Every structure is written in C-alpha cells, then in structure tokens.
Amino acid sequence: MSDLSRRSVLRGFGLAGLLAAASACGVPPAHIDAADRAARDRSAQDKKLNFANWPLYIDVDEKNAQKRPTLDAFTAHSGIKVQYTEEINDNDEFFGKISPALMNHQDIGRDLIVVSDWMAARYVRLGWVQEMDRSRQPNVTKYLDPLLRNPAFDRGRRSAVPWQSGITGIAYNKKALGREIKHVSDLWAPDLKGKVTLLSGMDEAFALLMQGQGVDVAKWTADDFHRMTDQVASLVHSKQIRRFTGNDYTKDLSSGDVLACQAYSGDVVQLQSDNPDIEFVVPQEGAELWAESLMIPNLAEHKSNAEALVDYYYDPEVAAELAAYVNYVCPVPAARDVLASSKDEDTAALAEDPLIFPDDEMRKRLVVARDITPEERPEFENRWNLIVGL
Structure with a gap:
C-alpha cells in the first residue's frame, strides 16, 4: 500500500x-x-x-x-x-x-x-x-x-x-512521547507544543475536535462548530498546532517531526508495520466512524x-x-x-486488529457524524479555511 x-x-x-x-x-x-x-x-x-x-x-x-x-x-x-x-x-x-x-x-x-x-x-x-x-x-x-x-x-x-470504512482518531509515537494519549485534550499538553498536526480538510477534521469538547456529533449545532473553531484558532495562535496536513501527516509522524496527530485508522495499520511504536487511539470522548x-x-x-x-x-x-x-x-x-x-x-x-474489526469496547465510542448541510457550508468553510490557511 x-x-x-x-x-x-x-x-x-x-x-x-x-x-x-x-x-x-x-x-x-x-x-x-x-x-x-x-x-x-x-x-x-x-x-x-x-x-x-x-x-x-x-x-x-x-x-x-x-x-x-x-x-x-x-x-x-x-x-x-x-x-x-x-x-x-x-x-x-x-x-x-x-x-x-x-x-x-x-x-x-x-x-x-x-x-x-x-x-x-x-x-x-x-x-x-x-x-x-x-x-x-x-x-x-x-x-x-x-x-x-x-x-x-x-x-x-x-x-x-x-x-470500506474507517475511523478518524489520534496517532502518536508512544515510545518517543513517553506516555499514553487517551483524550483529545491530551494533544494540547505543554510537552506537545509544536509537535501536533491536524487534518486540513474541514469535513475530515471537525467531528473529532467537537468530540473532544463533549459534543454528540450525530446532532451537533452551529454553536458547537464555532466553539470548536475558536479553540483551534487559539491553538494555532499559541503554536500548539504545528500545521494542518493532508495525508502527509504519515511522513511527519514517521520522521519524528510530530509526536501526535489527527489520523485515519487505515493509514496507521500500514505505519505500524514499519514502526510498532506508533499507536492509534479512539479517545475516551469518542471518534468519527466514516x-x-x-x-x-x-x-x-x-x-x-x-x-x-x-x-x-x-x-x-x-x-x-x-x-x-x-x-x-x-x-x-x-x-x-x-x-x-x-x-x-x-x-x-x-x-x-481493532483497526479493521473494532472490538465491542471501541465500537461503543464510534459515531457517524451529522454531515454539513448546503446552507451551513459557505459560512463554516470560510471560517475553517481562514484558520487553516487554505
């Protein structure tokens, strides 16, 4: 692959x-x-x-x-x-x-x-x-x-x-980080400053970030979206987030340029074959099943x-x-x-392998997110793209 x-x-x-x-x-x-x-x-x-x-x-x-x-x-x-x-x-x-x-x-x-x-x-x-x-x-x-x-x-x-299906969760180098990641909020810890990447696509990124704030993404609201983007903008300003990526996050993680990132389960299966220290986690707050x-x-x-x-x-x-x-x-x-x-x-x-067949415990934390409606998209896309720099 x-x-x-x-x-x-x-x-x-x-x-x-x-x-x-x-x-x-x-x-x-x-x-x-x-x-x-x-x-x-x-x-x-x-x-x-x-x-x-x-x-x-x-x-x-x-x-x-x-x-x-x-x-x-x-x-x-x-x-x-x-x-x-x-x-x-x-x-x-x-x-x-x-x-x-x-x-x-x-x-x-x-x-x-x-x-x-x-x-x-x-x-x-x-x-x-x-x-x-x-x-x-x-x-x-x-x-x-x-x-x-x-x-x-x-x-x-x-x-x-x-x-096929997949999960948008968190991938990280457990050995290099020296601790476990269990929550989305763990990405905002001081020892990860400048060592975190998020996905640049709004549709790919928003659900996990909302879940980190306790939102039920099966029925999220516009207020939830703006609260999430406010937090991301603040994390960009503080340089907690290194950058926003496409699928090149895999290279950053493999090289050690980042220690943790928003990631797709299917990619991590491949990364783990080369580096068993790479972990994929479905946060305790949940993750998006797409x-x-x-x-x-x-x-x-x-x-x-x-x-x-x-x-x-x-x-x-x-x-x-x-x-x-x-x-x-x-x-x-x-x-x-x-x-x-x-x-x-x-x-x-x-x-x-739970990244191919999620076990019962993991399945309880997987949610199919409500999609963005045509009426919402122009406003949300403009807000997201300003933050990401697209």
Missing part, C-alpha cells in the same frame, strides 16, 4: 461549494426528481458494468498487478465483465468532473462510483444517484454493519452502500449488474479477502470469522 489516502483534502469551494452557495442564495438547485433518475436497464443483454474507484483500494494479484482477484471471481461467477478504472483522486475534483452531466440529466458512462460519505450526501440531496433494489441484495441486508446502516443523509443506505460508499449514478445503463456487484462484496468471504488487502475498517463484521479461520498466521491475525 502507498501512503495515498482515500480521504481527500478539501481544497476550497470548487464546483461543489458553488452549488451549495447558489442553493443558499435562493438559486434553484439542480435537483433531479426520483421519477427521472433511471434509464432503460441493459443489464440482462449487456453483461458488463463500469466501476470508478480510488487508486489502491482493491485487492491486486501479487504476481500480476493487472489482475484483481475478487473482481475476476465476480466475473467468473456472474458472467458480468467489469471495466474498472482508478480515476477518483479527490472528492471535489471528481464531483467537478461528472457534475455537469448529472446536472443536465446526462449519462456519465459509469454504473458505480465510490466517494466519501460527506460528498455522497451532496449527490443524494441533489437526487443525482439512484436507490438500489434491496431485494437483489440479500448480503447487504444481512451483513452490513449496524453502525453504518442509517446515516442522516441516507436512511437505510438505499443510495450509498459502504465500500465510510466511502458505492453509488449508482442517474441514467446508469447497467443498474442491476451494479447492484449485483455491490451485494457480491458483502459476502463475508469476499469482504474478508478485500479487507485483508486494503486494511481499512471492514463494513462486514462477519468477515472477521472468515479471517480468523485462515491457516495463514498473518491473515488470521488481522481478525484481531
């Missing part, structure tokens, strides 16, 4: 921000009614689908980088050929790429896409993705993690089914084939194979038993 994160850094408004701002100013949003989202489904006679994903987010054959074992097995089982492209490098960038077509009710040439849930919420609100037929998805119905089933933007996960989700865009011509692929990856055997490769939080808890039964010791050990 490389250090490329699937959790993108928010880079200003972009087209997504412009749409949010336009909506807030009373300009009619480019919403598509449910009755106008479907095209004639060609799945039965056209056994294929186009699947757009992030780089390094699927299993790859060790001997042939062009082969993806789970996708190959899906084709062998179903007869459906998958055109798989690794074209999503940033949520906003991809949104800008496909939104003109979606806004104008045109087919984007992709049957399945994967984006972070904070961005998925925009597609759902705009009516740019279709609901899936759960009768075709018994595995999703049975095996989807209960913690991920009902985000505020998509109750029942009809439009956005998690591909997902990057599969969605079927409007007018996709192979909807049933796409629904079949989504359900295929919710088979615990398949989910286990994918989890063993990508090392993010698996949205299929039943895959844990599959890995645990492996005859390979390293593979079996993954079943006990």
Whole structure:
C-alpha cells in the first residue's frame, strides 16, 4: 500500500461549494426528481458494468498487478465483465468532473462510483444517484454493519452502500512521547507544543475536535462548530498546532517531526508495520466512524449488474479477502470469522486488529457524524479555511 489516502483534502469551494452557495442564495438547485433518475436497464443483454474507484483500494494479484482477484471471481461467477478504472483522486475534483452531466440529466458512462460519505450526501440531496433494489441484495441486508446502516443523509443506505470504512482518531509515537494519549485534550499538553498536526480538510477534521469538547456529533449545532473553531484558532495562535496536513501527516509522524496527530485508522495499520511504536487511539470522548460508499449514478445503463456487484462484496468471504488487502475498517463484521479461520498466521491475525474489526469496547465510542448541510457550508468553510490557511 502507498501512503495515498482515500480521504481527500478539501481544497476550497470548487464546483461543489458553488452549488451549495447558489442553493443558499435562493438559486434553484439542480435537483433531479426520483421519477427521472433511471434509464432503460441493459443489464440482462449487456453483461458488463463500469466501476470508478480510488487508486489502491482493491485487492491486486501479487504476481500480476493487472489482475484483481475478487473482481475476476465476480466475473467468473456472474458472467458480468467489469471495466474498472482508478480515476477518483479527490472528492471535489471528481464531483467537478461528472457534475455537469448529472446536472443536465446526462449519462456519465459509469454504473458505480465510490466517494466519501460527506460528498455522497451532496449527490443524494441533489437526487443525482439512484436507490438500489434491496431485494437483489440479500448480503447487504444481512451483513452490513449496524453502525453504518442509517446515516442522516441516507436512511437505510438505499443510495450509498459502504465500500470500506474507517475511523478518524489520534496517532502518536508512544515510545518517543513517553506516555499514553487517551483524550483529545491530551494533544494540547505543554510537552506537545509544536509537535501536533491536524487534518486540513474541514469535513475530515471537525467531528473529532467537537468530540473532544463533549459534543454528540450525530446532532451537533452551529454553536458547537464555532466553539470548536475558536479553540483551534487559539491553538494555532499559541503554536500548539504545528500545521494542518493532508495525508502527509504519515511522513511527519514517521520522521519524528510530530509526536501526535489527527489520523485515519487505515493509514496507521500500514505505519505500524514499519514502526510498532506508533499507536492509534479512539479517545475516551469518542471518534468519527466514516465510510466511502458505492453509488449508482442517474441514467446508469447497467443498474442491476451494479447492484449485483455491490451485494457480491458483502459476502463475508469476499469482504474478508478485500479487507485483508486494503486494511481499512471492514463494513462486514462477519468477515472477521472468515479471517480468523485462515491457516495463514498473518491473515488470521488481522481478525484481531481493532483497526479493521473494532472490538465491542471501541465500537461503543464510534459515531457517524451529522454531515454539513448546503446552507451551513459557505459560512463554516470560510471560517475553517481562514484558520487553516487554505
């Protein structure tokens, strides 16, 4: 695995921000009614689908980088050929790429896409993705993690089914620091002055920081947001925070330039393989559980084939194979038993890794945060970007 994160850094408004701002100013949003989202489904006679994903987010054959074992097995089982492209490098960038077509009710040439849930919420609100037929998805119905089933933007996960999940928490070098970190407030201790980094993306950063102030991020308010940003601004002024980062926090932590940082669980699994002194903690106040989700865009011509692929990856055997490769939080808890039964010791050990399968104690402290609404975004984004320097 490389250090490329699937959790993108928010880079200003972009087209997504412009749409949010336009909506807030009373300009009619480019919403598509449910009755106008479907095209004639060609799945039965056209056994294929186009699947757009992030780089390094699927299993790859060790001997042939062009082969993806789970996708190959899906084709062998179903007869459906998958055109798989690794074209999503940033949520906003991809949104800008496909939104003109979606806004104008045109087919984007992709049957399945994967984006972070904070961005998925925009597609759902705009009516740019279709609901899936759960009768075709018994595995999703049975095996989807209960913690991920009902985000505020998509109750029942009809439009956005998690591909992989993760936790935004705290990573630190326990040996170099010489003590444990248990609370978000521990980052503000004097011995960490100038040795702490936070994530620069507002959507990625805000929940953990609010949780450190005792906020229930499933139902946070504007006052909570401003109280959090006031604290962050003060910590920047006092030079407690070294800087704000994208995924390059991994380099800072590995080099020792920082001792503690806001981090993603999936990245830390990789860091720990090189440095066992790196710890990941879900603070006592809690941490954000997030997902990057599969969605079927409007007018996709192979909807049933796409629904079949989504359900295929919710088979615990398949989910286990994918989890063993990508090392993010698996949205299929039943895959844990599959890995645990492996005859390979390293593979079996993954079943006990709480950053892939959070244990019961950790799960009690994980929360899916309420997303930022289009009406809130312009004000909040402006405030955050002034602090971060974007």
